[in-house]
Amino acid sequence: MALLEIEDKNITHLIGYGSPQANSLLSLAALAKIKGWQLEFYVDRIPDWLKDNPIGNYRIALELGAEVIAVSKLTDEPIHPHDYIQAKKLGEGYLYVPEGGRSPIAEQGVAKLAEEILDWVQSMQVENVCVALPSGTGTTALFLHKHLKAHGIEVLTCPCVGGKDYLVQQFEELGESCFPTVLEAPSKHHFGKLYLHDYQTWKALLEQTGVEFDLLYDPLMWRCLSEWLPENKDKSLLYVHQGGIIGNESMVPRYQRKYGE
Template sequence: MKLANSPVTQHVFDGIPFFLKRDDQLHGHFSGNKARKLMSLLAYDDPKITHLIGYGSPQANSLLSLAALASIKGWQLEFYVDRIPSWLKESPNGNYRGALDLGAKVIAMADICAESTHPADFIHKHRQDENHLLVPEGGRSPIAEEGVKTLADEILTWSRFHQEKPLAVALPAGTGTTALYLHKHLHRHGIEVLTCPCVGGESYLVSQFEELGETRHPTILTRDQKHHFGKLYEQDYRVWQSLLEQTHIEFDLLYDPMMWRCLQTWYPQNADKQLLYIHQGGILGNESMLPRYQRKYDLR
């Protein structure tokens, strides 16, 4: 099972030269940053554990990775969501379909609670005991640090042979866990970590960092226009399409376009730096995102 030592390739996008850390080429189910975040749980040995518990979106990248982890460990995954759209139930696709194929139970709160209840509240009340192992949404937990440190060590080893300018490592953020722990282990070596808030604004991302108890944070890039998570922006699609055409590599449609739009603004003032971008996987989610873009903007 390949969960480390992903290759690094070299590219140019819209005049920005960059290296690409191909964490999308790790294990197919443990794609990208989820492979790093969940790495320590592969060695987790507690015979009392029978269930792995998670929550989030029915198309979350973490859903598929948690389902794969549970399958390998012989645990049952219960993944709680607010709701499952009827069209997705009728025609499962993307991460949702992949998780079901691996035996996951995806449970909609609307089906088990008469009143509106957040999945995290239900889990803490009903599914937290010695038999149930909880992984917070997006893997935002100290359990992620061990695997992310492995990624940082790989970057350091690579940089010793390939760094010609000051190195900046870039990756988009959901909870920001990967970016935060990368910064923790790279800043002492003079390597800057850049990220951008894709789920909420800058203040939300900082609050996620602070909940993990770290006082030093990566550099946060933002755009002037507000960006709503999950909303379809034609410019995001155009950036994604251009990345595919210019690099011949498929990126994630939900997170990567926002990061690259920030980097397009950042690079002209930082052309003296060497950029290393982390491909965090997640491309199975494009299976559901692409039809939405094509329908909304009549794309072919």
């Protein structure tokens, strides 16, 4: 929201980094298209099979005019895309967005989301509301908690990248000291790795609700909630869908190759 509302005619390029299948790649590509900016999105590498047969977020980002740049093709030295961007020393006209939107500018849009949640809770007269969503960088969960805690609404999250300690560290980097409730998975979970129980949870949700969820973040949060819900039957759960449906274009075939239908 903050980026959409920027009215700086000097900006010509939007700079980001992450995975070639990141949800943020597609979001930033769409944003850049709307604003008339050129997106430069830096990744470690782009697999040859993906270059030859673009799919998912990568495919649509390219269609929207994004430039996806493999750092491994630019230098012989092993360097993280974040470090490459920092060394590049961006000049005037370049706007940089950290991976996962982990930036204070994210608060503006998340505050608006909190406002919409409060309006819904009041109009529906729902009591004992808890808001749940998974965390990558945890930025959304953190700022939602900041803007909902005064209204007695608890925010629940779970770490999808690293563990609880790493997630709290990311909260602290945003300068906050009061954090949402962090639920942890019953077993070790590595980001991007395929887990049969995640796929089964995703399929069960689709069958039971008719709602297609993202396959990278949502199943882990729902697995955490399956243990939380029986102990909190007096609560009304409001789940924040993570988007990322285009990413399923590549995730579903990965699961099917590994586990079958």
